Amino acid sequence: xxxxxxQAVIAVNRFGLGAxxxxxxxxxxxxxxxxxxxxxxxxxxxxxxxxNEMFVELAKLGEARKAAxxxxxxxxxxxxxxxxxxxxxxxxxxxxxxxxxxxxxxxNNSLSWRLLDFFSNHFSVTASGPxxxxxxxxxxxxxxxxxxxxxxxxxxxxVSKHPAMLIFLNNERSFGPNSRIGKKGKGLNExxxxxxxxxxxLGVDGxxxxxxxxxxxxxxTGWSVANPRKDDSVGFIYRAAGKEPGNRMLLGKTYKQNNMxxxxxxxxxxxNHPKTAxxxxxxxxxxxxxxxxxxxxxQKLVSTWQKSGGNIxxxxxxxxxxxxxWQADSQxxxxxxxxxxxxxxxxxxxxxxxxxxxxxxxxxxxQPMQAGSPAGYSDEQQDWDGANALMSKIDWVxxxxxxxxxxxxxxxxxxxxxxxxxxxxxxVVRAESRTQALALLLLSPEFLRx
Amino acid sequence: xxxxxxxKMLGASASLVMMQSPVLAAINKSHKKPAKVVWxxxxxxxxxxxxxxxxxxxxxxxxxxxxAKTFKNDxxxxxxxxxxxxxxxxxHSLYKNKQMMPIVAVGxxxxxxxxxxxxxxxxxxxxTMDHDTGWLGRAINLLQVQPNSKALAVANxxxxxxxxxxxxxxxxxxxxxxxxxxxxxxxxxxxQEDELLSSRLNEGLNTQDMAGNSKxxxxxxxxxxxxxxGKLLASNNDTDCAxxxxxxxxxxxxxxxxxxxxxxxxxxxxxxxxxxxxxxxxNTVVMVATEFGRTAKENGTGGTDHGTGGAMFMLGGAVNGGxxxxxxxxxxxxxxxxxxxxxxxxxxxxxxxxVLQQHWQLSNDDISKVFPSAPAYKVKxxx
Numbered sequence: 001x002x003x004x005x006x007q008a009v010i011a012v013n014r015f016g017l018g019a020x021x022x023x024x025x026x027x028x029x030x031x032x033x034x035x036x037x038x039x040x041x042x043x044x045x046x047x048x049x050x051x052n053e054m055f056v057e058l059a060k061l062g063e064a065r066k067a068a069x070x071x072x073x074x075x076x077x078x079x080x081x082x083x084x085x086x087x088x089x090x091x092x093x094x095x096x097x098x099x100x101x102x103x104x105x106x107x108n109n110s111l112s113w114r115l116l117d118f119f120s121n122h123f124s125v126t127a128s129g130p131x132x133x134x135x136x137x138x139x140x141x142x143x144x145x146x147x148x149x150x151x152x153x154x155x156x157x158x159v160s161k162h163p164a165m166l167i168f169l170n171n172e173r174s175f176g177p178n179s180r181i182g183k184k185g186k187g188l189n190e191x192x193x194x195x196x197x198x199x200x201x202l203g204v205d206g207x208x209x210x211x212x213x214x215x216x217x218x219x220x221t222g223w224s225v226a227n228p229r230k231d232d233s234v235g236f237i238y239r240a241a242g243k244e245p246g247n248r249m250l251l252g253k254t255y256k257q258n259n260m261x262x263x264x265x266x267x268x269x270x271x272n273h274p275k276t277a278x279x280x281x282x283x284x285x286x287x288x289x290x291x292x293x294x295x296x297x298x299q300k301l302v303s304t305w306q307k308s309g310g311n312i313x314x315x316x317x318x319x320x321x322x323x324x325x326w327q328a329d330s331q332x333x334x335x336x337x338x339x340x341x342x343x344x345x346x347x348x349x350x351x352x353x354x355x356x357x358x359x360x361x362x363x364x365x366x367q368p369m370q371a372g373s374p375a376g377y378s379d380e381q382q383d384w385d386g387a388n389a390l391m392s393k394i395d396w397v398x399x400x401x402x403x404x405x406x407x408x409x410x411x412x413x414x415x416x417x418x419x420x421x422x423x424x425x426x427x428v429v430r431a432e433s434r435t436q437a438l439a440l441l442l443l444s445p446e447f448l449r450x
Numbered sequence: 451x452x453x454x455x456x457x458k459m460l461g462a463s464a465s466l467v468m469m470q471s472p473v474l475a476a477i478n479k480s481h482k483k484p485a486k487v488v489w490x491x492x493x494x495x496x497x498x499x500x501x502x503x504x505x506x507x508x509x510x511x512x513x514x515x516x517x518a519k520t521f522k523n524d525x526x527x528x529x530x531x532x533x534x535x536x537x538x539x540x541x542h543s544l545y546k547n548k549q550m551m552p553i554v555a556v557g558x559x560x561x562x563x564x565x566x567x568x569x570x571x572x573x574x575x576x577x578t579m580d581h582d583t584g585w586l587g588r589a590i591n592l593l594q595v596q597p598n599s600k601a602l603a604v605a606n607x608x609x610x611x612x613x614x615x616x617x618x619x620x621x622x623x624x625x626x627x628x629x630x631x632x633x634x635x636x637x638x639x640x641x642q643e644d645e646l647l648s649s650r651l652n653e654g655l656n657t658q659d660m661a662g663n664s665k666x667x668x669x670x671x672x673x674x675x676x677x678x679x680g681k682l683l684a685s686n687n688d689t690d691c692a693x694x695x696x697x698x699x700x701x702x703x704x705x706x707x708x709x710x711x712x713x714x715x716x717x718x719x720x721x722x723x724x725x726x727x728x729x730x731x732x733n734t735v736v737m738v739a740t741e742f743g744r745t746a747k748e749n750g751t752g753g754t755d756h757g758t759g760g761a762m763f764m765l766g767g768a769v770n771g772g773x774x775x776x777x778x779x780x781x782x783x784x785x786x787x788x789x790x791x792x793x794x795x796x797x798x799x800x801x802x803x804x805v806l807q808q809h810w811q812l813s814n815d816d817i818s819k820v821f822p823s824a825p826a827y828k829v830k831x832x833x
Contacts, residue, residue: 385646387654394654398633402606402622409566427640432494432565432632432700439633445644 005417007031010326012415013334013450015288017110018342019415035320038111039313042145046099051138051163052235054092058134059228061085089134090354093127096137097368098354105341106350112148115316117337118287119144122280123159123200124376125168127369132168136369139164152280152310153271156200160192160267161236163225169195169374172224174217176244182221186242193217195374201270203279212251216270218244219255220263277305281315283379288319290331291380297324330449333381336364338450339393343442346415347406363392394443401439408437416446483733484596484690485768485809486683488723489586489611492716492740493569494632494699497754498761499746499792500709502552502774505533509781514748520706528552532774537713540721541765548772550765551831553801555776557794559823560742563756565700568741573610575799577823583614585799585820589806590691591615592816599690604679611693621682623674632698672696676719680726683734694719699740703751720765732767735809735832737802739763743792746781759792762801768809768832775801775829799824801831808832 008027012019015035019027027034049057061084068077104113120140127136143162147155159165166172174189175181182188193216197208222243226233238260248255248262253269255262270276281301285293297319304318305311319325334342340360344352361367365384371377378384408428412418418425424444431437441447500517503525504510511518525533526542532554534542544550560571567579575585590601591614601618603609612618634655641648672694679692696716701708716738724731743760759779765771779785779793787793803817803826817826 385650387650387657390647390650391654391658394633394637399606405607423640423643427636430565430700431636433569433695433697434566436493436633436636436697437566440636440640443633443637444640445647448647 006328007326008034009417010328011035013342014325014331015111015114015320017104017107017114017338018345020106020108020110020345021348022414023108024414024417032320035111036317038109039149039316040109040112042103042109042112042116042148044099044103044141044145048096048099049092051135051142054134054138055163055226055228055234057088058131061088062229085130089130092134093137093369094354094358096141098352098357100137100140101341101357101368102350102352105344105352111316114288114338115148115312116140116145118284119148119155121371121376121379122283123165124371124374125164125369126372132164135164136168138162149313150311151271152276152305152312153268155312156196156271157264157267159200160196160220161223163235165192166223166225166236171220174221175239175242176218176221178246179221179242179244181239181242182244188214188217188221188244190214190217193220196267196270199375201276201279202273203275206273206275206279208251215248215250216263216266219248219250219266223260223263272310274302274306277302277310281305284315284319287379289325290327291382294324297322330446332450333385333448334450335377335379336361336366336384336389339448340364340396342415342447343397343400346411346442346447347400347404347438349404360396363396364389393448397439397442401435401442404438406438408434408441411438412441418446422446483730484599484687486727486730486734487586487691487805487809488679488683488734488736488766489691489693490736490738491569491572491609491611491693491695492699492738493695493697494565494701494740495568495742495744495756496699496740496760497701497705497709497744498554498759499743500705500754501535501538501713502528502554502761503533503535504531504554504778504781506531507781513746513781516752517706517748517754522710528774531778535709535713537710538717540717541763544720544765545772549767549769550763551769551771551773551775553762553764553775553796555759555779555792555795556739556762556798556801557742557759558798561758563742563758565741565756570610572739572741572798575821575824581610581613584609584611585802586611586691586693587613587615587618589810589812589816589820590617592812592819593810595811596690598688600688601691601693602679602682602689603693604675605693605695609693609695621678623678672715672719673722677722677726680723684727684730701744701753702749702755703753705748705753734766735764735768735805736766737762737764737805739798739802745790746786746792747790757791758787759794762798764801764805764831770830770833796827797824800827803827804829804831
């Protein structure tokens with residue numbers, strides 16, 4: 001019983017987002033099987049705006065702004081327009097990010113939501129400026145979630161064609177120098193191609209050269225985003241007139257396809273490249289298990305990746321089945337998001353308002369879609385375990401503990417199942433008040449780590 | 451002087467003059483101010499023997515050879531048997547003004563030594579624990595002489611004491627930055643074997659200190675809560691009852707230093723509460739209690755452990771104070787509860803019931819609903 005309990009604690013905390021309700025008891029029966037059955041597709045129950053709908057809305061706001069400029073009381077109209085725009089932005093990115101958080105908070109397959117967070121950070125985009133401010137949070141819903149348990153190359157392709165990624169890394173305006181559009185003076189932008197190689201697939205030490213960056217950039221020229229006010233279309237658009245003509249040579253292989261098929265073939269190969277397998281598997285192990293990934297464990301994942309054509313579900317199954325994943329000692333701190341999530345799940349909170357969520361995650365340093373860099377937030381604990389982060393957590397937990405009626409001893413039994421000889425157990429049962437008991441539990445070394 | 455000029459000269463106080471017209475003054479006199487109650491819970495088990503000190507009990511010094519010698523200043527004498535801890539200066543002056551009385555050797559009837567259960571027991575007022583109903587909530591439901599009176603909990607959620615009534619609201623200063631000091635100390639202990647966390651915590655606390663007043667002045671400090679509580683009670687005509695709580699009393703170690711600080715905070719808080727209540731202090735009773743007392747003997751780490759019998763305080767302008775109540779059981783081995791704790795000789799609940807009966811005019815029948823097992827005493831506790 002005690003052995004299996006230890007494993008269940010690891011299952012819910014290291015792999016999941018912390019126990020909610022009686023998950024620990026469920027997991028205790030067979031932790032590995034329990035985790036595997038959590039690998040289910042992610043479903044968003046609330047129908048919120050899609051990126052396409054946002055583009056239409058942005059276009060309307062754009063038209064209104066244009067009309068405002070010409071209006072007799074331009075100042076007034078302009079102010080109103082800016083206000084509408086601001087309102088729309090909170091309705092889009094903030095509403096979506098909060099909804100994603102709440103879905104995960106109330107989920108009973110938190111392993112899949114962890115995986116979504118992982119890939120959302122792997123393909124990080126930042127909400128800045130009016131367009132990204134609106135659509136950044138749609139990437140994980142529209143391109144990542146539908147491919148979460150499928151093959152990596154398909155996710156890569158979906159992400160690379162998604163307007164959020166195309167706009168964030170400027171590919172929507174990248175045109176081949178020898179294309180029709182290029183001849184009118186528009187040129188190539190390497191940004192997305194470089195980050196695909198450096199961050200999304202091979203990794204910075206993946207052995208590619210500057211020539212490969214340019215070749216890939218040319219391969220995906222014309223992958224753009226429609227302007228509903230001009231294009232009579234919305235969302236991803238392929239601008240054939242901007243495609244660089246001719247063959248491409250990437251990592252020594254020639255691509256003779258025309259049009260979009262060329263870039264697609266290049267991405268497919270990149271997605272299945274052994275370096276990509278190694279790079280992404282290392283990141284997965286780092287994220288789920290330890291900042292110092294065991295090379296043997298990484299190798300196991302890589303081997304499954306290669307056998308399965310980069311099937312993420314199978315790679316995750318290997319991760320679950322491997323003994324290296326189940327080291328009894330806690331391996332690292334929870335990320336700020338996981339800490340907030342697991343604390344709320346532990347005390348049975350089902351709701352969080354977007355202001356509270358954003359303020360909290362901002363204080364802890366990892367607001368959704370605000371990494372700023374396409375590399376995303378660091379996944380190593382040294383980047384979020386600082387003194388200030390701890391002090392903020394103490395303040396936040398003190399407030400949470402005062403606001404909840406959850407019973408600390410029960411929460412302890414349902415999340416960590418600590419035994420009486422552990423210091424935290426003693427501190428919790430001996431705390432001078434229920435509020436303090438709960439605060440100490442959520443701030444204990446055991447709860448902070450996984 | 452023309453009438454218009456006269457009124458102008460009076461300015462804002464004109465209405466005051468009108469209020470004091472003979473007819474209105476008579477009405478005011480007959481209309482008694484609402485009887486207000488403040489319930490203050492000291493969470494963690496306050497050590498009564500270090501607070502209301504039996505300084506002439508021959509066994510005191512032998513039970514506490516070290517602790518008994520650690521008072522930094524002279525004790526504040528109450529009578530020939532008891533003296534207050536030197537930190538309780540304001541409470542001592544209230545005692546001298548007959549507005550304060552300590553009650554020694556009390557207990558809620560809770561027989562074990564767990565903080566949580568002990569506090570729940572103290573708050574629910576029942577013989578078996580029920581988390582959904584509290585004695586103060588039931589009492590305010592029965593408060594017929596002031597049917598409009600409402601209660602306020604200075605907390606983020608309704609504490610057990612005030613559950614089971616519709617007449618309660620909560621208030622707490624909203625600010626993320628208000629973890630209280632106790633949590634830092636407890637975490638310091640908890641992180642002892644965790645090098646990374648303890649160094650982070652030290653670092654964080656140092657930075658906070660360096661940042662100076664703006665950050666160290668936390669909104670959750672008791673004196674601020676008590677001040678705000680007093681303001682709310684004095685300004686709103688219908689808020690006639692409030693609950694406050696303060697933690698930090700679980701002094702297993704370093705008790706002398708910690709209690710000196712805790713009691714100073716308590717004393718300052720009472721003073722602030724009184725100041726803000728102003729005239730309403732005269733019609734207020736503040737009841738102060740803790741879940742249990744602590745061991746009669748000091749332990750090996752300069753502190754005391756969970757015990758049974760403790761002390762409570764009644765104070766306020768409406769209190770018939772200036773004396774020490776309760777029956778002293780003595781501190782000899784055979785006089786102690788289970789050979790280790792101060793023996794509770796009277797019931798915390800009965801003392802509260804006595805106040806409720808006299809101050810809020812609850813009938814015996816009402817009292818039996820508030821405290822099913824604790825009838826009121828026949829002692830005059832209010833003026």
